Amino acid sequence: MGTGAAEFDDSKIPHVALKLGLSYVETANDLVVFNVPGPRGNSRGDVAIDIELIAGLSAAIDRGAEMVKDYEGWVDPEIGFAEFELLRYGRSPLFYGHAQEKFEFDIRPCSHAHSASPPFEEYGDHIHPLVRVTSPDGQVCIEISRNGPFCPRRLPLETVLGMNRGSRSTSTLKVFMGGPMERFELERKSISLANSMIFELNARNRTACSLRPRVQESVRRSSASAMSYSVRFPRTSVPDSVAALFSSPHSPALRGNWTFSFLSYYQILEYYIPVVHRRDAVRSIRRLMRSLDFDVERDSSLVKVLNSVERSRGASEADQLRTLIEECVPEDKMRAFFEEGNAAHFSKKGPIAAVGAIHLNSGESLGSQVAKRVYALRNRIVHAKDDARYADAPVLLPGSVEAENLLPEIELMRLLAIEVIVDNR
Numbered sequence: 001m002g003t004g005a006a007e008f009d010d011s012k013i014p015h016v017a018l019k020l021g022l023s024y025v026e027t028a029n030d031l032v033v034f035n036v037p038g039p040r041g042n043s044r045g046d047v048a049i050d051i052e053l054i055a056g057l058s059a060a061i062d063r064g065a066e067m068v069k070d071y072e073g074w075v076d077p078e079i080g081f082a083e084f085e086l087l088r089y090g091r092s093p094l095f096y097g098h099a100q101e102k103f104e105f106d107i108r109p110c111s112h113a114h115s116a117s118p119p120f121e122e123y124g125d126h127i128h129p130l131v132r133v134t135s136p137d138g139q140v141c142i143e144i145s146r147n148g149p150f151c152p153r154r155l156p157l158e159t160v161l162g163m164n165r166g167s168r169s170t171s172t173l174k175v176f177m178g179g180p181m182e183r184f185e186l187e188r189k190s191i192s193l194a195n196s197m198i199f200e201l202n203a204r205n206r207t208a209c210s211l212r213p214r215v216q217e218s219v220r221r222s223s224a225s226a227m228s229y230s231v232r233f234p235r236t237s238v239p240d241s242v243a244a245l246f247s248s249p250h251s252p253a254l255r256g257n258w259t260f261s262f263l264s265y266y267q268i269l270e271y272y273i274p275v276v277h278r279r280d281a282v283r284s285i286r287r288l289m290r291s292l293d294f295d296v297e298r299d300s301s302l303v304k305v306l307n308s309v310e311r312s313r314g315a316s317e318a319d320q321l322r323t324l325i326e327e328c329v330p331e332d333k334m335r336a337f338f339e340e341g342n343a344a345h346f347s348k349k350g351p352i353a354a355v356g357a358i359h360l361n362s363g364e365s366l367g368s369q370v371a372k373r374v375y376a377l378r379n380r381i382v383h384a385k386d387d388a389r390y391a392d393a394p395v396l397l398p399g400s401v402e403a404e405n406l407l408p409e410i411e412l413m414r415l416l417a418i419e420v421i422v423d424n425r
């Protein structure tokens with residue numbers, strides 16, 4: 001499917017780079033060198049991509065190939081083809097070692113021009129594992145093989161800083177359809193076939209892998225709770241369980257498990273909810289009893305106290321969370337957090353569905369807006385079953401595209417947890 005690199009027009013490279021989110025540096029021998037830009041306009045280092053892959057990608061873009069929205073991958077409607085980055089977990093015999101030759105593959109004659117057949121593909125001095133299966137009617141092939149033009153292998157030229165995504169995959173999953181197909185139809189069908197394939201590879205062949213969700217590159221860590229260079233004798237007393245919850249999002253086993261990290265921070269907030277709620281209730285009763293017209297002999301005065309107690313008893317978890325945040329987290333710290341960045345993430349068009357957007361200039365307090373958003377998100381993560389109360393908020397599963405985009409929420413939760421702990425020390 002590639003245009004040969006020989007007749008490739010170099011002037012098209014910057015356009016291709018733009019699509020890949022890279023900036024073009026130079027062409028050297030058979031490699032094109034790109035710079036990986038960081039979130040603040042800094043550089044994360046340089047990577048090189050085979051010029052033949054860049055030529056193939058350029059040709060595909062010219063004929064209308066498009067990036068897929070939710071996963072790292074592309075569709076090429078004119079030829080009915082899709083390619084996705086594949087994350088492989090563990091060392092499956094399907095991809096490594098001599099056991100590879102024990103596998104049989106469901107291949108049939110098809111209309112595609114495949115360059116190699118399972119279980120290997122040779123190129124230069126290298127061999128690469130190759131898996132391919134064909135549908136019973138010979139129309140559709142699904143293949144796992146070395147990276148093609150849509151997910152070109154990026155060779156780091158130096159330590160590429162902050163990529164923080166493990167090494168980029170060295171295999172991609174490709175879907176070859178019977179012919180041209182409408183773009184969104186192709187996207188939907190190929191993702192669905194990829195997911196079936198991934199499920200059966202895991203269930204039948206003990207080979208675990210997944211598509212790589214697309215993560216918004218603009219996301220960055222907050223400096224609202226900035227790092228200090230002074231190490232001091234501790235003054236914050238922290239209950240043991242809260243200390244354990246606060247460190248668990250950083251445990252290596254859970255790194256990148258954003259839904260779990262979210263819940264760890266949420267549990268810290270939950271720990272303090274009754275304390276702060278009680279404190280708030282006591283304060284409002286004290287205020288009532290200190291008022292000048294309070295008279296312990298009059299029923300109307302006592303009824304006011306009773307009402308206050310009942311209101312406090314009847315407060316929902318969402319209300320209690322709002323009290324906690326409004327009481328313990330200074331509004332200016334939240335404002336600084338939202339002003340600093342990730343505005344798009346917390347806007348109406350952000351990647352997380354069914355949670356309220358944060359408006360800095362609305363009449364509603366930031367504490368109240370944040371509490372609503374956090375509570376809605378918590379419900380989406382916790383309520384795995386379809387519950388009529390959360391009908392408009394589908395469950396948010398670990399590893400999903402939304403889960404992979406939770407980092408700004410985690411930064412927010414960390415800020416809330418720190419402020420709540422410090423306020424209650």
Ligand SMILES: [Zn+2]
Nearest residue numbers: 110112141176
């Ligand atoms: Zn085929």
